[in-house]
Amino acid sequence: MDARQLKVEAARAALAHVTDGMRLGIGTGTTAEEFVRLLAEKVATGMTVIGVPTSERTAALCLELGVPLSTLEETPELDLTVDGADEVDPELTLIKGGGGALLREKIVAAASRRMIVIADLSKMVETLGRFPLPIEVNQFGLRATEIAVSAAAENLGLSGPVTLRMTGGQAFVTDGGHFILDASFGRIPDTRALSNALHAIPGVVEHGLFIGLASAAIIAGGDGIQTVHAARKPGSSTDHDVA
Numbered sequence: 483m484d485a486r487q488l489k490v491e492a493a494r495a496a497l498a499h500v501t502d503g504m505r506l507g508i509g510t511g512t513t514a515e516e517f518v519r520l521l522a523e524k525v526a527t528g529m530t531v532i533g534v535p536t537s538e539r540t541a542a543l544c545l546e547l548g549v550p551l552s553t554l555e556e557t558p559e560l561d562l563t564v565d566g567a568d569e570v571d572p573e574l575t576l577i578k579g580g581g582g583a584l585l586r587e588k589i590v591a592a593a594s595r596r597m598i599v600i601a602d603l604s605k606m607v608e609t610l611g612r613f614p615l616p617i618e619v620n621q622f623g624l625r626a627t628e629i630a631v632s633a634a635a636e637n638l639g640l641s642g643p644v645t646l647r648m649t650g651g652q653a654f655v656t657d658g659g660h661f662i663l664d665a666s667f668g669r670i671p672d673t674r675a676l677s678n679a680l681h682a683i684p685g686v687v688e689h690g691l692f693i694g695l696a697s698a699a700i701i702a703g704g705d706g707i708q709t710v711h712a713a714r715k716p717g718s719s720t721d722h723d724v725a
C-alpha cells in the first residue's frame with residue numbers, strides 16, 4: 483500500500499465513528515483531506531452532519547465537495563474532531579502544525595468531546611521531537627519572541643535552530659495572520675514543561691504540542707489498522723471522552 487492509500491484507510495476507519503447528526507471538527511492536511519473526500523461521499527448519499535473546518539484550505543475543500551459547514555461561533559460545541567498529526571507518541575501527545583493550522587486545530591479540538599487522530603505508521607514515535615515543533619507567534623516583536631523561545635528551551639535543556647517558516651520567498655502567514663517558528667529541538671522528554679514555558683512567552687500565540695486532547699489515534703500501516711486509545715489518568719485535566 484502506498485502512503486496515500488494508508489491515509490485513505492485511516493480516514494475510512496475514522497469515518498466509522500461518524501454518525502448522523504454529528505457536529506464535526508474537520509482537520510487540515512493531506513490525511514484530513516482524505517477524510518473530507520470520504521465524508522463527502524456519505525453526505526451525498528444522505529448523511530446529515532455539520533462540519534467546522536480548522537483552516538480556510540479545509541473549508542474550501544468542504545465547500546467544493548458539498549460538506550455542510552458551520553463556524554465555531556454558530557456551533558461552539560462539537561461531538562467529534564478528526565484530524566491528522568505530524569507526530570504521535572504512545573500517550574497520544576501530538577505534534578501538529580506542519581500545515582500551519584495548529585491554532586484553529588487546537589481551538590476546534592478543545593471544543594470537541596472527542597478527537598480522533600488519523601495517520602500512517604510513519605507518524606508514530608516513542609518520543610516527540612523528530613519533527614520540528616511549529617510555534618505560532620505574533621508578527622510584532624518576532625526577533626524578541628524567537629530569542630525568548632530559544633532561552634525557554636535552553637532552560638529545559640533543549641536546543642536547536644528556531645527558524646521562521648517561509649513560503650515562496652516570503653514568511654508564511656497563518657489563517658489568523660501570524661507567523662510560524664519551526665523549532666528543531668530534537669527529542670522533547672517533558673512536553674508539559676515545554677508547553678508551559680512557551681505559553682509564558684507573550685509573543686507566542688500557540689504551539690503545536692497537543693497534550694490530553696486526542697482520545698484515540700487510528701494508525702494505518704502495511705499490516706492494517708491499529709487504534710490506540712488515550713489512557714484516562716486519575717486527576718487528568720482533560721475530560722474528553724475516549725473514542
Ligand SMILES: O=C(CO)[C@H](O)[C@H](O)COP(=O)(O)O
Pocket residue numbers: 509510511512513514565566567568577578579580581582583584587
Ligand atoms: O497539523 C496539521 C496541519 O496544521 C496536519 O494535521 C499535519 O501537518 C499532518 O498533515 P498530513 O496529514 O498532510 O501529513
